């Protein structure tokens with residue numbers, strides 16, 4: 093832990109509450125004295141407790157695990173809780189993630205968007221719904237396969253990839269890298285009985301895997317370093333054969 | 338007044354709430370789930386290390402079964418748990434994990450042949466059974482005799498929660514996000530739902546249900562530094578207390594985890610030590626073997642936390658501007674292991690400490706972590722005093738953890754309790770179909786909530802909610818922490834009572850009734866202070882040391898006078914302190930009468946029944962010379978379970994015919 097000198101940070105926050113009549117978006121500036129080990133979680137709480145009790149934002153785990161606190165930090169979608177002020181210049185601009193419904197200030201409704209995505213892509217293992225006797229020893233799985241699934245299962249649905257996506261600005265219904273990564277996750281899972289035809293039904297169009305313009309915005313900003321572009325390309329290769337059938 | 342009707346209402350969308358909801362829906366009943374946040378963001382997602390279930394697949398899990406898991410759990414609880422419930426739990430945990438495997442959790446699997454591991458700071462080779470290849474594997478955790486903790490890298494809770502949440506979406510369960518339950522509706526005998534507040538619009542809604550389940554997680558945030566999510570504020574627990582009828586059990590039983598990073602208080606999983614990491618002091622010396630030669634870093638959590646504190650008090654801590662700490666060293670595990678099996682830990686160290694955990698030691702200190710106490714239920718999950726109110730998960734005192742919970746037993750509890758409680762609720766719904774509730778009663782509770790909020794927004798209070806919360810957190814930290822003593826506890830109770838009185842006079846400066854974080858803090862802090870008082874008064878009264886409750890002035894465990902569960906109720910709005918009652922645990926019904934946990938020197942005042950029951954058990958056993966382990970177990974403790982979950986669990990060495 094190094095000893096920062098205690099800069100006087102200038103935090104510029106885009107404030108707007110769509111529920112308040114007559115409210116217009118405006119940038120407000122708050123000054124906060126930097127402390128050692130300070131993160132944006134600490135900064136925002138301090139602003140709320142000492143300067144602006146109405147300030148809206150979302151934190152839950154504050155440990156970079158739950159994906160609640162995605163926001164645009166100096167132009168880049170990131171998790172605020174694990175962003176240290178040390179890594180930023182004196183002036184820090186915070187705006188809410190675009191695309192998602194704005195709740196107020198830095199709080200957006202990622203939950204609603206993600207649920208719709210899950211419903212649409214049916215992000216669960218599809219089996220034959222056979223009656224399983226859970227007293228019996230579990231089905232085996234190759235240890236490498238289990239690890240491969242977890243690699244893709246690590247997505248925290250924070251919405252950063254959606255916010256960083258160029259395609260979605262033009263195609264509102266694009267499922268985003270988060271959605272395509274889910275398909276990749278279930279595609280490698282041997283427990284899921286869906287075929288490539290089934291996946292094609294879900295994402296074999298311009299709102300799915302053929303919509304991505306490979307601008308790489310998603311992978312650059314993914315806080316979990318998921319190999320998003322690689323997986324999108326993989327799924328596209330698998331499905332393109334079906335498209336041309 | 339907006340009123341929403343459903344068969345079953347579940348407050349909380351973590352692992353416990355979702356498993357209850359899906360179980361009820363599977364039985365054909367309507368269910369609505371409320372959550373402060375999107376379900377997948379619930380605190381369950383933060384569980385890193387794993388879930389205990391006695392599958393006995395891995396080499397180091399050989400010989401494990403329900404009996405061993407039961408013994409570990411009871412010992413871990415310092416005999417404070419309900420042994421019926423512990424039995425229900427250990428028999429269902431293997432089924433729960435297999436169910437989750439089937440639904441999609443990518444549990445790590447056994448890989449046949451030789452592999453390297455670190456045990457007791459030494460590299461060893463473990464050979465995995467060929468037959469077990471591809472079955473669910475397990476790692477070592479504190480306080481367990483076998484390697485029983487099944488895991489998904491160190492994102493176990495995340496994977497479990499995503500599978501549960503996606504399953505609830507599949508089942509089309511209605512989940513109302515950003516809705517906070519703020520009061521239970523009841524007539525003194527039966528609970529009929531809750532009043533909830535929409536955190537976006539501020540609208541109040543009455544949810545009316547035949548069964549209401551509280552699965553809102555723990556109350557760690559009454560402490561200044563906690564590993565818990567910031568929403569783990571115990572509001573669900575508090576609204577049960579505020580009924581005046583439902584009781585909270587063992588609120589003083591609060592667990593401190595040995596290894597949270599300093600200063601942020603973010604957890605590094607017990608898996609770090611389970612996988613071979615060690616604790617070092619200011620001199621780089623590994624001190625745990627001196628205190629606990631047998632289990633060392635993998636003694637039960639409460640024990641390790643106390644030993645660390647003792648060692649720091651001897652001047653062996655590392656000084657820092659945030660106070661003294663010790664080191665956790667996982668460098669010995671090698672970069673590959675750290676970056677893969679302990680990736681969350683690696684990331685946390687990188688982002689919050691700016692260090693490379695594969696190369697650098699991690700600054701750690703014991704930190705508030707888990708709430709053993711909660712809403713007292715009977716084995717079905719229902720409150721014994723307020724019908725129609727149920728609870729599961731960390732919010733409940735079901736009570737399988739007693740005074741100390743074992744790592745890995747908590748996420749296991751959430752899903753196991755979820756499975757079982759869903760069955761009992763469904764049975765109840767099928768029996769009690771026509772529960773009626775008067776509009777007048779709904780209105781009474783609705784108006785009371787409305788008034789409380791008006792008062793905070795428009796009253797002429799003077800107190801700051803943020804300041805009160807801060808003061809409460811500090812008192813809990815300084816005076817109701819790892820080591821406790823009578824003088825500090827009395828001070829704590831007095832000071833908290835004072836804060837509670839002041840909290841009736843809060844003024845919210847930002848005057849919007851819609852989304853208003855200050856208003857939320859205001860009504861929550863009033864509730865949290867009640868919980869803090871239950872913890873502090875419970876701790877002050879309990880003049881013994883048991884599990885995580887360690888009194889310096891009463892270091893012995895006193896079974897003779899204190900083998901009982903604390904029950905706290907809050908009698909009326911005017912009360913400023915909880916009322917405490919005690920419920921004795923009956924040794925004569927125990928399968929495992931109180932004994933030694935095997936840490937340090939024995940310091941127990943025995944209960945006269947202990948010897949009696951031991952003798953009785955010997956007799957029962959000697960009268961059944963040809964019985965197998967199941968028959969003996971049944972003769973000692975015949976515990977209940979829904980039929981669906983009664984079956985024996987298959988293992989490689991115990992095939993089902």
Ligand SMILES: Cc1cc2nc3c(=O)[nH]c(=O)nc-3n(C[C@H](O)[C@H](O)[C@H](O)COP(=O)(O)OP(=O)(O)OC[C@H]3O[C@@H](n4cnc5c(N)ncnc54)[C@H](O)[C@@H]3O)c2cc1C
Nearest residue numbers: 349350351353373381384386387518554730731745747748
């Ligand atoms: C950092 C960390 C690591 C852990 N690791 C492990 C581990 O490896 N193994 C293990 O067994 N245990 C572990 N635990 C413990 C375990 O994760 C928790 O005990 C468990 O997940 C709690 O689950 P739950 O469903 O009871 O509650 P939670 O997951 O906390 O969910 C609570 C839910 O209630 C909702 N809620 C709360 N209040 C209200 C209200 N008033 N109205 C409406 N909704 C409300 C929330 O929105 C949330 O959905 C860990 C805990 C921590 C802190």
